[in-house]
Amino acid sequence: MKDRRARWYGGCAPGSRPVAAPVGARLLWRDPALWVCGGWQPEQVRTLALGSARIAVLGPCSATEHDLARALSAPELATVARTWAGSHTVVRLTERGRVEVLADVGAASPLYTVRAPDGAVWGSSSLALSSLTGGSVDTGWLAAYLRDKHSPASGLSAWAGVTPVPAGHLLTLGSEGGMTLASWWKPMRRTPHEASTALRHALGEGVRVRVSGVPASTDLAGMDSTTVTLLAAQCGPITGVTVHPAGVTTGGDMEYARALDVPGLIRSPFPLAARHLPFSATDVPLPATDEPAPSTAVWAMFADQLGTVASAGSVCHLTGDGGDNLFSSTPAHLVRLARSGHWARMFGDARDWARLRRQSPRPLLTAALRGNAYRIGRADFGRPKWLAAPVPKVSAPTGPDADMALVAELRTVARSAYAELQLADALGLALHNPYFDGAVLDAVVSAPAEQRYSARRYKPMLADTFADLLPDAHRTRAAKGLMVGDFHLGLRMNRRRVLGLADGRLAALGLVNPAPLRATVHAAALGAETVWPPLLSVLAAEAWLEAVERAPGTEWTRNAPTPAGAP
Template sequence: MKEREARWYGGSTPGSRPAAAPVGARLLWSDPAVWVCGDWEPEHIQTVEFGDAKIAVLGPCSVSEHDLARALSCPDLATVAGEWAGSHTVVRAQGDGRVEVLADAAGACPLYTVNVPGGVVWGSSSLALSPLAGGGVDTEWLAAFLRDKHAPTAGRCAWAEVKPVPAGHLLTLHTAGRASLSSWWKPVKRTLGDASAALRHALGEGVRVRVEGGSVTTDLAGMDSTTLALLAAQCGPITGVTLHPERATHGGDLDYARALTVPGLHRTYFPLSARHLPFTPTEVPLPATDEPAPSTPVWSMFSHQLRVMAAAGSVSHLTGDGGDSLFLLAPTHLASLARHGRWLRMLGDAMDWARLRRQSPLPLISAAVRGNTAHIGRAVLLSPPWLKVPAVPALSDHGPASADADAVFLSSFRIVARSAHAEIQLADSLSIALHNPYFDGAVLDAALSAPHEQRFSARRYKPMLADTFADLLPEAHRKRAAKGLFVGDFHEGLRVNLGRVLGLADGRLAALGIVNPVPLQAAIHAAALGARTIWPPLLSALAAEAWLEAVETTSATKWERPMSASAGVR
């Protein structure tokens, strides 16, 4: 299968002289320069021009022509564009020389900037922008990623001198080469009923704009993906794909998938065999991405699934990723309950959570009383023994431990949403447009607007999602508690591929002086023997090594006017 050119978009400071532009890009506008790269669905690039004013929406979006016309002339772009469903970036050029770039609230459409002589270049791929900044990996960011991928270094990305635009912010570019950032989004509060109605609209519209008019597949497994499949089936024929062990004929996801008999939904099954074990080599090289992708250790399985779907005619695939992050919350609200003196509710919820996790409630209660919101229900990971470089303080280390529960949730959610973009880049290389509707900004806005304690329950699985779509989900699916775990597959994958994985432990990360291969190889040996393993830091190290290899063997984006980087956007 022929790999396709990576899809991304970007632009540069207006006026003065032509700025850098990637070779082969398709210009939407020349001044200010805005371009797209790769093959895009026509409906996912919408532009309108009227006189000197121009607006573009890049990505799946529910916007109508009337909405675009309103946004073109309204004083505050975010008041109109911030309500649109889908996952997209909005760019508006004004007659006064300003260019506004609206970053989505969830962070699922990451944006980055590089300062170059004469102005700023922005884009949706840090990898593509990196040649303008010298093409160097930010080793301090990488060290923080290896320590805890869910607590990265603040204001940095995987590439040195490439600066991330914070989610929910407006990037404004001026003709003088200046750039500024301002926050445009903040959580609103709704009653549970209103929040549920907003969630139903946002998720339904987010699915609709992705599935109408194309051949689409979707995951069909747990409650999250099943909800998407049922919403998609209302818009036209859809094929649900269920993964299962090769020898399994019933049980788990198979039984739940077979129980769904609704018009427009077809089912297919993807048997998993030894060739799909984690860490297994594949004939499809791992593509280079903005940062190490979560699916890197299971690329053999993921790439095969994508190729099978593409061969069957699918051009887009919906996943349930993000559902756990959105609806399966840690009990951070315990600190808020303690702060407001609601002791009985706090103690009851702490006991329920501890019983569910088969652990003592005392650490939860102690953290809640101290107001240590950030660490409630989340294991404190020590720096792995193979990490040689002291990591720069992580994002969560800068704020007070008593941060608001919603602020802690929002920070964590955006980190996961950003990393999921690398998954989209993996799928894109094999001609499948991967979509994660649960990471849409409007979906986040709706879910976060409900009272935190009403989104949480240790007695019910994902109550907000189950209640919002109670008329759509069959009773058995609403009452399903969880999905299966695949830890055993990782142990077996290491045993089968031990020699190859040990080689990864003494490679580029070791050459950079970031890891000590001896303790890393010891941890790999122990995991291969079935020892209890703390998987996140181990998988991060192996994914980062494979990512560095992919980056090293992939041609960098070529630019029409190579420029060196300077200081970041302030």
């Protein structure tokens, strides 16, 4: 039977007494404790010891045993570990008794800390750690999420007393209970050839370490997921799942999936029926997650798709999520062009981008001249009229650095997508998003802007890097279809159920005014033009609160057993 518990890991600071660990966890070592919870593939939990020093890599990682040995004795952990592909956390206990925890660059493996009565505790699940701090939702974080989920509250998690570790930082815990943070990563510069080589290695290795030797499946739809599928097929048989409307077996994604002819690829269509419409009820309860999951509105479809894949024998499923964020990013490079006086190129790129999006170039030019790379091309929906609480300071960057704007956006999306992995865990399936890997982000952001961005070509860096792998039809594909009509129809069919969410837990917390929210739901159900992102956020947050309310909290034991063979 597949282990359906959420997979997470964590540990204590040196000197914590008595040793605490979650009930049911597998202890990797003690004094200070390090544990994993849930069902992990053995190759994704690796440890190495030399004398009193120890190192662990938790999550899919391309590092060899030789790499671990080098990192164990390296003066600076990050100098060795920064090139490892995959999505993982590296933990090192030094001979001096300090614990070093290396947070990945892309935030796809988020980390959090709490100050418990017996000492500092860190872990990869804010929900699990919240049981040490009272299990209360942080209403400030939630207010910022409802205002704009892509601009999170600074220094907060969804849980009161649980503090996020910034991506690309080293967390150090000493025996005196102190915790320090130091940034270990910054973008580097590569030539176009070097950047493509780095991307090819990072994505290829990131896929390989996940699918080698295990029954695996992938999404098979647009250019991003197709690239992942083709890389996975090089490692062995792979099942490519293509979602399509029931009764429609030609055109769209189905046509592109059918055009692929590579050894080891098993095509698996997944027809969508009326029961899969957004907001539909399902017999599979929404699992509790660290924060609201992006797929909450389509949980009926998502649960059925992943459950079907798991029932067919797959133990891990790879998606193309993150590809749009990396390769179809906003034209933040316009700020650099403005600051360097390349006016003709700036006006030309702004015009082309605006024409592609069918909008005026004026907002782009205004943001470029003001030097705010983060706001270029980003929709500001304003404060939702149903939001009834003040919003704390958010962590959206400002300034002219286009690279850091891309990094900030990807990290926010990747951290949110971690909740999707937790949903899949509840169905007995390990979900992976290779495009959120730190080494992939490092490769993309190192490329010149001209290589990454084009208003005339779709995802040029991805298409050029994998030109020998992708068929011509896939490399020249422009975009995918939209599901706006499905959301209107799903809301109309499930209006009574959705209206029941409007006056619930968020309203009781003083975060939402139910009347304008109900009015918006009614209008959307009737087909009125709808600003979907804030509406989906508030409905997801309400469903999330219900899920965490009925979920049992994490229990902790003060008598953690000594692991077998522990150093």
